[in-house]
Amino acid sequence: MKIIAAFEKTKELSYTSHLDVQRTLQRAFRRADLPLAFSKGFNPHPKLSFATALATGYTSSGEWIEVELDRDVTPEDFTERVNAALPKGMRFHSAFIADDGFPTLSKMLVAAKYIITLYTDTPVTMEELGSAIRAITESEEVIVEKKTKSGIKPANIRPEILEAEPISASDRIAVAAIVGTLNAAGGLRAETFARALFERLQTNGRFTAHRIALCFEGSDRLPRLR
Amino acid sequence: MDMLLSRVEKPARYIGSEWNMERKEVYDFRFALCFPDVYEIGMSHLGSRILYRVLNDMDGVYCERCYAPWTDMEQALRAFHEPLFTLETKSPLKDFDIVGFSLLYEMCYTNVLTMLELSGIPFLSSERDESNPLIVAGGPCTVNPEPIADIVDVILIGDGEELEPELVECVRQAKREGISKAAMLERLAGIKGVYIPSFYRPVYENGRYARTERLNAHAPEHPVRRVVRDLDTAKYIGRQLVPHMQIVHDRVAVEVMRGCTRGCRFCQAGYIYRPVRERTEETLLRQTRDLVTCTGYDEVSLLSLSTGDYSELHTLLPRIIDDMAEQKVSVSLPSLRIDSLLKDDLEKMQTVRKGGLTFAPEAGTQRMRDVINKNVTEDDLLRAVTDAFTAGWCGVKLYFMIGLPTETDEDVVGIAELAGKVSNAFYRLPKDKRGSGFRVTVSVSTFVPKPWTAFQWCAQDRQEEIVRKQQLLKTALKGVRGAELHCHPSVLSVLEAVFSRGDRRLNSVLIDAYQRGCRFDSWAEHFKPDAWAEAFEANGLRMDEYAHRERAIDEPLPWETVDVLVTPAYLKREWAKAQQAKTTKDCRQGCNGCFGEHCEDYCRV
Numbered sequence: 157m158k159i160i161a162a163f164e165k166t167k168e169l170s171y172t173s174h175l176d177v178q179r180t181l182q183r184a185f186r187r188a189d190l191p192l193a194f195s196k197g198f199n200p201h202p203k204l205s206f207a208t209a210l211a212t213g214y215t216s217s218g219e220w221i222e223v224e225l226d227r228d229v230t231p232e233d234f235t236e237r238v239n240a241a242l243p244k245g246m247r248f249h250s251a252f253i254a255d256d257g258f259p260t261l262s263k264m265l266v267a268a269k270y271i272i273t274l275y276t277d278t279p280v281t282m283e284e285l286g287s288a289i290r291a292i293t294e295s296e297e298v299i300v301e302k303k304t305k306s307g308i309k310p311a312n313i314r315p316e317i318l319e320a321e322p323i324s325a326s327d328r329i330a331v332a333a334i335v336g337t338l339n340a341a342g343g344l345r346a347e348t349f350a351r352a353l354f355e356r357l358q359t360n361g362r363f364t365a366h367r368i369a370l371c372f373e374g375s376d377r378l379p380r381l382r
Numbered sequence: 383m384d385m386l387l388s389r390v391e392k393p394a395r396y397i398g399s400e401w402n403m404e405r406k407e408v409y410d411f412r413f414a415l416c417f418p419d420v421y422e423i424g425m426s427h428l429g430s431r432i433l434y435r436v437l438n439d440m441d442g443v444y445c446e447r448c449y450a451p452w453t454d455m456e457q458a459l460r461a462f463h464e465p466l467f468t469l470e471t472k473s474p475l476k477d478f479d480i481v482g483f484s485l486l487y488e489m490c491y492t493n494v495l496t497m498l499e500l501s502g503i504p505f506l507s508s509e510r511d512e513s514n515p516l517i518v519a520g521g522p523c524t525v526n527p528e529p530i531a532d533i534v535d536v537i538l539i540g541d542g543e544e545l546e547p548e549l550v551e552c553v554r555q556a557k558r559e560g561i562s563k564a565a566m567l568e569r570l571a572g573i574k575g576v577y578i579p580s581f582y583r584p585v586y587e588n589g590r591y592a593r594t595e596r597l598n599a600h601a602p603e604h605p606v607r608r609v610v611r612d613l614d615t616a617k618y619i620g621r622q623l624v625p626h627m628q629i630v631h632d633r634v635a636v637e638v639m640r641g642c643t644r645g646c647r648f649c650q651a652g653y654i655y656r657p658v659r660e661r662t663e664e665t666l667l668r669q670t671r672d673l674v675t676c677t678g679y680d681e682v683s684l685l686s687l688s689t690g691d692y693s694e695l696h697t698l699l700p701r702i703i704d705d706m707a708e709q710k711v712s713v714s715l716p717s718l719r720i721d722s723l724l725k726d727d728l729e730k731m732q733t734v735r736k737g738g739l740t741f742a743p744e745a746g747t748q749r750m751r752d753v754i755n756k757n758v759t760e761d762d763l764l765r766a767v768t769d770a771f772t773a774g775w776c777g778v779k780l781y782f783m784i785g786l787p788t789e790t791d792e793d794v795v796g797i798a799e800l801a802g803k804v805s806n807a808f809y810r811l812p813k814d815k816r817g818s819g820f821r822v823t824v825s826v827s828t829f830v831p832k833p834w835t836a837f838q839w840c841a842q843d844r845q846e847e848i849v850r851k852q853q854l855l856k857t858a859l860k861g862v863r864g865a866e867l868h869c870h871p872s873v874l875s876v877l878e879a880v881f882s883r884g885d886r887r888l889n890s891v892l893i894d895a896y897q898r899g900c901r902f903d904s905w906a907e908h909f910k911p912d913a914w915a916e917a918f919e920a921n922g923l924r925m926d927e928y929a930h931r932e933r934a935i936d937e938p939l940p941w942e943t944v945d946v947l948v949t950p951a952y953l954k955r956e957w958a959k960a961q962q963a964k965t966t967k968d969c970r971q972g973c974n975g976c977f978g979e980h981c982e983d984y985c986r987v
Contacts, residue, residue, distance in 0.1 A: 168383075171393035172626040183401070183624055183678030186709075194710070213388060241678070243401045243626075362388055 575608025
């Protein structure tokens, strides 16, 4: 049977990588005695896939996965048992059973919402934050340096930015909410947006990103963009 | 914390919060279990896993972990003036009652200093008082405690399962009574397996170690290595920690036995873990099941120095494999002996997952193998690899050493010849009976003479000689189909030889080298041979004297202040036999008398 569910990743566990999370989930399922189904063949691998990966260092309220299990289980039972077997900082919610023919999550994924917190070297006011964000959303092109296989190249990320708005600014902490495209081919990276924002605020510093939601199209059981 | 973690390459090394991590609210005694290497290595260490359980099972004791910070974290901690912290509660080491280090490798000693310095703890025990944590060290390196004797307050020699709780109880009681550090050390000196270095003073004559003077009447003349008599009932890991990031040995570890009866003359572990003690089949089955259930791991490793020698192996192995196959858990044996390997076991193991196959003939010719008492013949090896190749394996890794005592060029070339015969054994099989992509990996390390072995008197080959032998081997391996040569760099093994058989004067060299920037010396990218050379020079000592000088058979040896049960007289007999290429039988076939007068009390094989 196939279960679709979301998990949150908070606190220190945000510093684990995508590969770490895969391992942690596989082991947690075994501890919960909810064995993952394995693919057949020479090198069997568990049938567990993610809507998308979360960058190391980001927190999230809802990372969606689909798992094939060897045993039938109710969504409530699934959530309860896996949560009891997960380390502090990871927790499942919103589980449901996927019918046959339910499309894969990565095909339905369209966007992601983030809260970005900038810890700036110099103080930033709410007005400055607002105008810096407008400078991004109101321009035709937002050129950033993007790392590609053939080196660092300039790229226009404006089409990937769907929404952006200031939330708060006090002294050296500026917070913004953004929505960016995200699908199997790629999309807006919170880090790229944060760098563009630092540039327009004419300051430097570090940032943290929290993914509030992944947005899908094609199923009313999953969060939508609007 | 975010400030630090966002600045390092692998933040998961420092976050803790692993599955099965101990969380405690109420405790009155804090123990920092420290490992002077990175998380991935320290977390793989079996002894630390056992001690974490043993200590946390004690009432009111909270044992937390701390690993050496990688250089990026060290820089971040210094930049923000933050102390090094434990993984469980993120507390600085200064807040602990005991800070204990596991010493498995001499080339980690500089990392001990990093960890002390980043905690604001003075390096020398003489500079620390009651306000500092008690600095303790244990692990195999402490059979020669002298090179760190000025730094550590209390040195533990031997098995820790019973020793560590006794240490903790003694320190806890002393603290309750509020007695001085000196008085506490006197009490600790009475615990079997404890060596208090400050109660002993080495004397040097003509630039060499001459003898040790005992300074305190409470200290035994020769502290004796601690041995857990009954391994079967001894505490084990219980709930093994499951790391987030991949570690070196990322699997359930089951220790089937401790000690080894073979008596390979170069092998320090073979001497210092005697006598052999086995766990029963039932205990092992139960521990395996429990560990798999509470960790969710899908791989189990049956550990020991020589698992193939476990007396019930051929009934245990099928039972464990069947038991685990149901849960799709694979079973591996890291240390198969060539002569103990059975075809059935191979086939059985292959049904679960095909792991790598490794053999350690250690030397290329029979004469050389007789010198080191590695009682394995060429026929044994060729039979074993042929079995493996027939069972579907198409790669094998062979471990060798060069620079062994009495070694000639013929012995070095013999390594290539043996690899050639292994290669032929593969290609002799009919094409439809063998796999493709054959590889024979020849891994060659440089011999390091270790204390408490039959070779503790030997001179290590000089670096130029090792390089020449490596070159000789490289040439000889040309034309062997599928052969691949891995040689370990020889520069580091000189320093390793120095510290293995070092005396107390090396403490100041160590601190000096650390201050010249030496860190993570076992990592090629960090090893600074020039800084080490300067540190020796500045302290008026020569590496050459320690590494490349043959000791006279009656010369006093700095590590003989401690008693590891195996007697110097036995080692002398073994050294004499080695020089005549005479072998010594496995002690399961009859006692060789290695414990001398300790035999009655400690060895009941």
